[in-house]
Amino acid sequence: MAEQMGSCKYLFMSLLMLFQVVQCRVLTVSEIVDVKLPHQPKSFRIDLVHRDSLISPLSPGNISSTARWKRVLERSNERLRKFQLDSRSYSDKVSDIKDAQAPVSSGTGEFLMKLAIGTPAVSYSVILDTGSDLTWTQCKPCEDCYSQPTPIFDPSKSSSYSTVPCSSSLCAALPQPGCSKSSCQYYYTYGDSSSTSGILSYETFTLTAQKLPQIAFGCGENNQGTGFSQGGGLIGFGRGPLSFISQIGPSVGNKFSYCLVSTSDPPSKTSPLIIGSAAGLNAKTFGFTPLIKNSVHETFYYLSLEGISVGNKALDIPAGTFELDSGGSGGIIIDSGTTITYLKQSGYDAVKQGLDSAVSLPQADGSSVGFDLCYTSAAAAFPSITFHFKGADYVLAKENYLYHDSTGVVCLAMMPSSDLSIFGNFQQQNFQILYDLDSSTLSFAPAVCDSL
Incomplete structure (x- = not known):
């Protein structure tokens, strides 16, 4: 009897231990989402190519610097207008959309990156855009699609494709969600009649040979507007929940950086985009400033600009010029897809x-390109221009604010804005820019970008 009781006790303890082992392996859904699998990549390094580079599929060819900058300014002005429309009330937007004549579209970004979509993976060159959330590409069957340099994505040929249900929180995050046959539909307009619409879907994306499953993206079946014919789609790096970086961020440390080479560098030089743990700055000293959240327009990366100096002289700019107002308008954003810097009129006049x-x-006269302030002598001593962000000074040497024309004219690569200010990518060249979304900070330091 004693032996039987001992055996039962041993069996009971064994079962209890087994139960405890099984019990400790049960995880909640939120815990499963947060698990960092051992094989998950910690970082990616991707080459960015300027859309006008000779190695870009969108290259205009070997054109003069004057012609190139005219194209750049046209795109930047269109983008500014789109952003200003985005940052105002919905009723104002509808009125402007009805009255708009000139084609204006988002996605007029300046840098292309390569990725692959689906299983088997199909490669595309897409526009990187820190001013947009939705990642999208054109999809078959296409009711109305523009011409693109690569084949249009066919979801019927991918084994990893699925649609996002209407009940998903990602569907609810769309500005104008719809529902058809239990699948979430999206519709995006970009300031005029330009638009993209289709099905919000899940698919496997591949970056640098690493597969990222269940990425939500727009499968565009109806895409209209002359500004869209610039690549295989768009990858959104904005702050909203739909953006690519928001979706993969938790698994890669919620940070990314880029370092943009100079437009005067040889076309063979590319700009590194680093996502994840390797995105830290390669500098002993650097500046960092808070990223400001705007609850009305959560996509954009707002900064706190407290003043501007030319040389050692602080400019007389009215207090609050670059602040957000109570309705979420105004302020200053940093953007990868706008080339020049736009400053609210009073700030621009002071500069x-x-x-x-x-x-x-x-x-x-700089009217041949479209700039406002120009000179004929590039050899003159030009002072630095310093942007005094909260907690950090961003010092621009003349190479970061002067455009050099092929005729010898140099111009201030900044223009006025009626409301929203934008810190453009020309001013970001030869700086490594780090976006840390966990700490809501932007860090920056001068760098030799092609050596990172």
């Missing part, structure tokens, strides 16, 4: 006057 006073040179 223009301050620079003109500092150089004491006769002005030149």
Whole structure:
């Protein structure tokens, strides 16, 4: 009897231990989502190619710097108008969309990156856009699609494709969600009649040979607007929940950085985009400033700009010029897809006057390109321009704010804006820019970008 009781006790303890082992393996859904699998990549390094580079599939060819900058300014002006429309009330947007004549589209970004979609994976060059959330590509069957340099994605040929249900929180995050046959439908307009619509879907994306399953993206079946014919789609790096970086961020440390080579560098040089743990700055000293959240327009990366100096002279800019107002309008954002910097009119006027006073040179006509303040002497001593962000100074040497025309004219690569200010990518060249979404900070340091 004693032996039987001992055996039963041993069996009971064994079962209890087994139950405890099984019990400790049961995880909640939220815990499963947060699990970092051992094989998950910690970082990606991807080459960005400027859309006008000779190695870009969208290259205009070997054109003059004047012609190139005219194209750049047209795209930047269109993008500014789109952003200003986005940052205002819905009723104002509808009125402007009805009255719009010139084609304006989002996705007029400046840098292309390569990725692959589906199983088997099909490669595309897409526009990187820190000013958009939705990642999308054109899909078959296409009711109305523009011409693109690569085949249109066919979801019927991918074994990993599925649609996002209407009940999903990602569907609810769309600005204009719809529902058809239990699948979420999206419709995006971009400031004029340009638009993309289709099915919000899940698919496997491949970056640098690493597969990322269940990425939500727009499968566009109806895409209209002359501004879209610029690649195989768009990858959104904005702050909203639908963006690519928001979806993969938790598994890669919620950070990314890029370092943009100069537009005057040889076309063979590319700009590194680093996502994940390797995105830290390669500098002993650097500046960092908070990323400001705008609950009305959560996509954009807002900064706190407290003032601007030309040389050692602080400019007389009215207090609050670059602040967000109570309705979520105004402020200043940093953007990868806008080339030049736009400043609210009073701030721009102060910079223009301050620079003109500092150089004491006769002005030149810059209307052939579209700039406002130009000179004929590039050899003159131009002062630095410092943007005083909260907690950090961003110092621009003349290479980061002067456009050099092929005729010898140099122009201030900044223009006025009626409301929203934008810190453009020309001012970001030869700086490594780190977006840390966990700490909501932007860090920056001068860098030799092609050596990172």
